Amino acid sequence: MKLHQLQALIASAETGSIRAAARSLDMSQAAVTKALRELETEQQLPLFVRTPSGLNFTEYGKVLLTHARLVLKQLEHAQTELDHLRGKAQGRLCVGVTPWVALTFLPEVVLAFRARMPDIHLELFESLMAVAQPLLRDGSMDFAIGQLHPAQATPEFSCETLLDYQTSVLVRQGHPRQNAQSIHELLDQDWTLNYAPDGHDALMQELFWKHSAQIDEKRIIRAHSLAILQMMLERADMCTWGPTILSTASPFLGRLVSLNLTEQFEPRQLSIVTRRNGSLSNPALCFTDCLLQVIRRHARSAKKEDRQLFETLRLLV
Template structure:
């Protein structure tokens, strides 16, 4: 396999057609077609199917595409490292950020990072882990700041734990069940939850099953963004579960309440999550350093609003 063949493969996947891939690579359609044909011939496997609407990738093609993206991402990291050694901190950094960090510490982190590495192009995702995991797998995302279940951490992802945070059931301010003291009091309610594709059973176990509760799963709406989840909680009277800190972070403050219940939920860990056996680039290390500096500064602060944040957090580094 040659680099230009992998570039043609990725461009074809991202643009959906050979013509668009040629435009994005600034080469001829014939050159893209030749590169793809050579790739298929060398592997002796069908990688894609041409259709009137564009290219559809076979299972073989999808596997190769994932690895091709990782190869190009590693080359991009190598270029970034060399630029850094030359005294030029350039390149691109893509980070997934769990929503409650985005609502609290992120603005200060971004300002600190931009001051240290102004030439690096920064791209941020709202990193509910359901969104982050596929991007981490194919190398589109450098790392995520979020929570990963321990069983996943031992397989394909590595975690550097930063802090513990408490979780709770969250309801709209003024909800009819705001006084509920047990998860069993909420089993007749509709819920909106977020979880990764392989995280369903772990969430159900932690939230319901281990407390002897069985929720009819037809009552669950799976939300893939914080905005959707918030709207369903505030305007559809749904219950949710998440970091307790959300109830005191804008835009939730005064609109969502954290319930105190007899059931105890295990604290979750906020971690730097990356692909296993993949070293972070210098810009990635810089971003994590800025994050830690901001969190530690807030932890030491005497301001009331900062002290409130750490009522449900415990710094581990």
């Protein structure tokens, strides 16, 4: 396999057609077609099929595409490392950030990172793990700052844990069940939850099943962004479960309430999540260092708002 063949494969997948791939690579259509045919011939496998709507990749093509993206990502890391050694740090860093961190520490982290590496193009995703996992898997995302259930940590991903955070059931201020004392009083309510594709059972176990609570799952809306989750809480009177800190972080302060239920939920861990056996580039290490410095500074602060934040957080590093 040659680099230009992998580039043609990725461009064809991302643009949906050979013509568009040729434009994006500044190559002729004939050159892209030749590169793809050579790749299929070498592997002796069908990688894609042409359809009126564009290219559809076979299972073989999808597997190769994932690895091709990882290869190009590692080459990008290598170039960034070499640029750093020659005193010219350039490149791109893609980071997934769990919403509550984005609402609290992230602005200071970004300012510190930009001061240290102003020539790195930074791309940030609101990284609920359902969004982050596929991007980490194919190399599109360098790392994520979030919570990964222990069952998902192997064999694909590894975690460096930064802190523990408390979780609770959350509703809007003024919700009819705001004074509920048990999860059993909320089983007739509608819920909005977020979980990764392989995280459904773990979430249901933690929130309902281990408390002998059975909920009709037709009552659950799966939300893939914080904005959707917020709208479902505030305008559709749904319940959710998540970091307690959301009830004290802007823009939710005074709008969300953390319920004081008799059921206790295990703390979750905020971690640096990476592909197992992957290596972080110098910009990635710089970003994580900035994050740790900002968190530690707030943990030592005597300000009222910082003390309030760390009522539900426990620093582990």
